[in-house]
Amino acid sequence: MDIFTQQLINGLVLGSIYALVALGYTMVYGILELINFAHGEVTMIGAMVALSVIGLLMGAAPDLPGLMVVLAGVLVAIPACMLLAFAIEKMAYRPLRKAPRLAPLITAIGVSIILQNAAMLIWGRQYVSFPRILPEARHELFGAHITDLQIAIVALSLLIMAGLWLLVQKTRLGRAMRATAQSKEVAALMGVNVDRVISATFVIGAALAAVAGVLVSAYYGLAHYYMGFLLGLKAFSAAVLGGIGNIAGAMLGGLLLGVIEALGAGYIGDLTGGFLGSHYQDVFAFFVLILVLVLRPSGLLGERVASRA
């Protein structure tokens, strides 16, 4: 088997999930210059809600095809996360809109801790496993393997990203979002209800996060109340890599980070003479984050330097 190709495939799969989550960070940052640290937890809640629904359905209707069950989980998780993000913005961030930048940042960390603890109370401390009800066929691709699930993850993510791109570039709401990101005052002068656009930004980001949460838990076969922390940090790194505030950048950064991580994990053993194993794969995201912040703080596609906070 070709390790390079295999790790490239694995990286793209993981990377498309990172990209979905990174988009939520970057859209909110683009409009509010706020790093919404609670976004990783919204992703986790998406996974947990979906798993609860999946568990319930499997009990209530054991004959339902697995794909339908998971789909139902996703369809409940999406509005749940949207509602959650709407409430977070309205209750935690909006009152601080005019406060110094540190206040909403600390609040975001607070919200993220609250969500983690709430999830722990609701779903417990243990890992929740994702039932093996999805098709698991494996296919050959360029001398490597790819599973049905991997194909579905990449395809679905790309589809969602294309949809988001159309929304942002072609629709009235998308234009209002881009205008608001450039100047809230002038956007208001055009008749844009800025509060509503900001809500919409959070809610759209949360919908993507919900999908990402389900995908990542299906991929690893489990979910956990703490999973949002690392996933969120990696997705944030991906957003910074692409240029925070830049939507295309988040997509590129996510995919790239996934690939860097997978290749790094694949070769780290060889590179260090067996001293470090593939379980060190998590360090690559932070290595990349630090490298970007030092060498090119504006990221690959970013114009503005994220100088503050």
Place this chain on the structure above:
Amino acid sequence: MSLLEVRQLKVAYGGIKAVRGVDLTVAEGELVCLIGANGAGKSSVLKGLVGLVQHGGEVRFAGERLTGRPTHAIAASGVSLVPEGRGIFARLTVAENLDMGAFVRRDRTAVNIDRQRVYELFPRLAERRGQMAGTLSGGEQQMLAIGRALMSGPRMLLLDEPSMGLAPLMVQKIYETITRVAGEGVTILLVEQNANLALHVSQRAYVMESGEVTLHGASAELMSNPQIRAAYLGE
């Protein structure tokens, strides 16, 4: 009855009283200017009118109270402010900037007609419609800002120093446009430091100093007022 009626408008930034009780009216179809030195409080008056800053006093437009309404609602009621420094969306195309001007309008046909009118008024904008607005020259950006305001089909235009930072030829071009738009029946409140220009195109004028209106009257009369000539027309 006046289209715009401002009573005892007050604007403060923390302890700084920028506007200290300004009375001002603009009748339907009028072009009125508000002149004064830098820091007199002119921009603060306009920002107060459209709710961009909190203010005391009362603002009525077409008989309705604007005071306390959010900016986006005021914009939707037919008042359009072209802000100081133009405020174009640099990373939106020229065409997208114009579309933003028509954001609250649902009547596609009317919007298309207005877009054509703006492109006729400023052929330069038509040539550059697909270009990012940030790449335009200062004069072109001012054209875009005015064109964008016209896209809302406004009953009243508020212009904040449209001549600022522009070459003389461009200033002339912008002022021709302002006169033409006024001629088409749009009511205009024009804020300027360049008193000479503003007094020439307007019917009435208000003079502001340190947050207060110190003089007002017909522009032609103010132009021959020795005090004004000394203070604002450089004589």
